[in-house]
Amino acid sequence: MNRPLELYIHIPFCARKCLYCDFLSGTASEMSRHGYVEQLLLEIERESDCYQGYGIVSIFLGGGTPSILKAEDIAAILACVRRCFDVMPGAEITIEANPGTLNQEKLETYRDCGINRISLGLQSADNQELKTLGRIHTFEEFLKTYQRVRLAGFDNVNVDLMSALPGQTLASWKNTLRQVLMLKPEHISAYSLMIEEGTPFYGTYHDHPELLPSEDEERKIYYATRDILREHGFTRYEISNYALPGYECRHNIGYWTGVEYLGLGLGASSYIQGFRFRNEPDLDAYRKINMRADEADWRLYQDITELSEKDRIEEFMILGLRMMKGVSGSEFLARFGQNMWNVYGRQLKNLQENGLIVVESPYVRLSDFGIDISNYVLSEFLLDR
Numbered sequence: 001m002n003r004p005l006e007l008y009i010h011i012p013f014c015a016r017k018c019l020y021c022d023f024l025s026g027t028a029s030e031m032s033r034h035g036y037v038e039q040l041l042l043e044i045e046r047e048s049d050c051y052q053g054y055g056i057v058s059i060f061l062g063g064g065t066p067s068i069l070k071a072e073d074i075a076a077i078l079a080c081v082r083r084c085f086d087v088m089p090g091a092e093i094t095i096e097a098n099p100g101t102l103n104q105e106k107l108e109t110y111r112d113c114g115i116n117r118i119s120l121g122l123q124s125a126d127n128q129e130l131k132t133l134g135r136i137h138t139f140e141e142f143l144k145t146y147q148r149v150r151l152a153g154f155d156n157v158n159v160d161l162m163s164a165l166p167g168q169t170l171a172s173w174k175n176t177l178r179q180v181l182m183l184k185p186e187h188i189s190a191y192s193l194m195i196e197e198g199t200p201f202y203g204t205y206h207d208h209p210e211l212l213p214s215e216d217e218e219r220k221i222y223y224a225t226r227d228i229l230r231e232h233g234f235t236r237y238e239i240s241n242y243a244l245p246g247y248e249c250r251h252n253i254g255y256w257t258g259v260e261y262l263g264l265g266l267g268a269s270s271y272i273q274g275f276r277f278r279n280e281p282d283l284d285a286y287r288k289i290n291m292r293a294d295e296a297d298w299r300l301y302q303d304i305t306e307l308s309e310k311d312r313i314e315e316f317m318i319l320g321l322r323m324m325k326g327v328s329g330s331e332f333l334a335r336f337g338q339n340m341w342n343v344y345g346r347q348l349k350n351l352q353e354n355g356l357i358v359v360e361s362p363y364v365r366l367s368d369f370g371i372d373i374s375n376y377v378l379s380e381f382l383l384d385r
Helices: 030-051 071-084 104-112 127-133 139-151 170-181 200-205 215-231 250-257 283-288 309-320 329-336 340-353 368-372 374-379
Strands: 003-011 054-063 087-097 117-123 157-163 187-192 235-238 241-243 261-264 269-272 275-279 301-306 357-360 363-366
Touching: 003 030, 003 071, 003 250, 030 071, 030 261, 030 283, 054 071, 054 250, 071 087, 071 104, 087 250, 104 139, 117 127, 117 139, 139 157, 157 170, 157 215, 170 215, 187 215, 215 235, 235 250, 250 309, 261 275, 309 329, 329 340, 340 357, 363 368, 368 374
Parallel strands: 003 054, 003 261, 054 087, 087 117, 117 157, 157 187
Antiparallel strands: 187 241, 235 241, 261 269, 269 275, 275 301, 357 363
């Protein structure tokens, strides 16, 4: 039986860098983008030799904006993956896309090459909020893109939304939710804006948090999201992700539950057989790597780290508790040969007494209050505290 493996393929290009974005991405010419794809194809061929006996259960093309590539480049990438890896029947294959970078030809090509899930980056239905973020589209342009996606036959669509934006109010957030719900997507990701160092937003807002929604406003937005989406049949299956039944993102669930994944492309991260590593993050250096070189000359991987049992236990708890069903004591015992309560008895007892977790044997999950302060709760599972 094939060992399950997820593939993440990084496309580090976008039409314009958003003001809040700290992802490994940027603008590039069409020639430069095509040259990157040629190098990526060589990497896919080389890497596949190490993963015989694995079955690919999901593929995620992320970025950047993968849909900025030509349709034939996306087709070439996925054809190479299928030729070199054992892609399982029914594998979830997602591509991230932004309005302004999609047309009917691309969507038809995506369908033909097996993509079965589209993740659209909207962020807000308010055009002023979109302008503040530095997005390249308006809400009206998003609506046209969404219609094209549906007309192309895609029946598994995610819409990315972002809250706690400069100038955003509870009323404008509710309007965004309602506008999106009218479109009937199968999945909604609702993240809070993070002010990341090195971004234009950091220089503007790090020392002026008063320009952002208050903590009280953020809390109201958070509860409104949960309640409104629940009313429309969405199940919250992870802290920031909501889906209609059967449309949970299998790729992301794999990340949170410890499925091995291989990152391909610039700066992509991997988790294989207890090791974490990432690819070369400098675009010029990545392009110069000889993908056909002998092992002694191989210089793609960086930051190779073997996870200790302590590391793996912490990740099991911290990532698993992001899921609404929580973590299973039975699975903990099967993975680590220890009783979860023997390892974390003090923390679990204290958190339960304070109403931050719910124990429903064999599962432990965050309570509603625990989700509110999840960063604190999850930090309690670091074993060197």
